[in-house]
Amino acid sequence: NPRAQFTILYSHGNSEDLGDSEEALETLRKMGLAVFAYDYxxxxxxxxxxxxxxxxxxxxxxxxxxxxxxxxxxGRIIAYGFSMGGGPAVDLASRKPLAGLIIESAFASAFRVSLPARILPFDRFHNLEKIAGVSCPVLILHGTADSVVPVQHAELLFHAAHEPKRLILFDGLDHFGIKWDRKKRYAQALEEFLAVLNQSRQ
Structure with a gap:
């Protein structure tokens, strides 16, 4: 989308690939964002x-x-990480200039959650330590009933991040429900974050 103000660099979760992410990516495109996604x-x-x-x-x-x-x-790129994708998104944001960082259902550290065997046992993803080094605005989205990554991970990440930052909790939602079960609130959260990014560019 050449008219888009921002481009989403999307990192998907552990139990999916680009094909599984298509609906999520289309949701972002419909919001007027350019989207670039990749497979690990x-x-x-x-x-x-x-x-x-x-x-x-x-x-x-x-x-x-x-x-x-x-x-x-x-300054027009937003790193967006879902679940395990929060690891590379946070890591990138701690090292490279970006417009913003969005993490959805992400963990503070892989050692603190039970992940499928596809991620090797020695993989740590120290998001909690790295997010403290992120200088761009941060948006954290998480369901309060997440059975894969407990909501306390989002709270830890939020407290470690620098301002401007925002934590949006979705009451009663599990790991995968935010985009689908609270579409209106999800879109509102992203639109409000984009407004913050536009203000920071002025």
Whole structure:
């Protein structure tokens, strides 16, 4: 979308790939956002072996493609991480210039939750430590009844992040319900965050 003010760099969760994320990506497009998504190594049609290190390398490659090949200014890129995707999104935001960071149903550390075996046991994703180094605005979305990543993870991440930041809790929702069961509130949360980003650019 060449008219979009912001481009979403989307990092999907552990139990999905790009094909599974299509509906979520379309929701973001309908909000007038440009969207760039990618698969981690070993996911979907991507070759290689999944690992924390490879996830960081993959988002770096996506960011470099956006800023280099496609010429998108860093100040118009929003890193968006869902669940495990919060790991590479937070890591990128702690190292690279961005317009903003959105994390949905993300964990403070992979050691604190039970994840499927696809993520190797030594993968840590120290999001809690890294988010303290993020200088762009942060939006955290989480369901209060998340059975995969308890809501306390969102609260820890929120307290560690710097202002401007916002935590939106979705009462009674589980890990995957935010985009689908609270569509109006979800859209409102993103629109309010985009307004904050526009203000910070002025």
């Amino acid at each position: 190594e070993g996911y979907g049609t991507s070759q290689g072996t999944p690992s924390e290190h490879h996830a960081y390398r993959d988002i770096d490659a996506a960011y470099d493609h956006l800023t280099g090949t496609l010429g998108v200014p860093p």
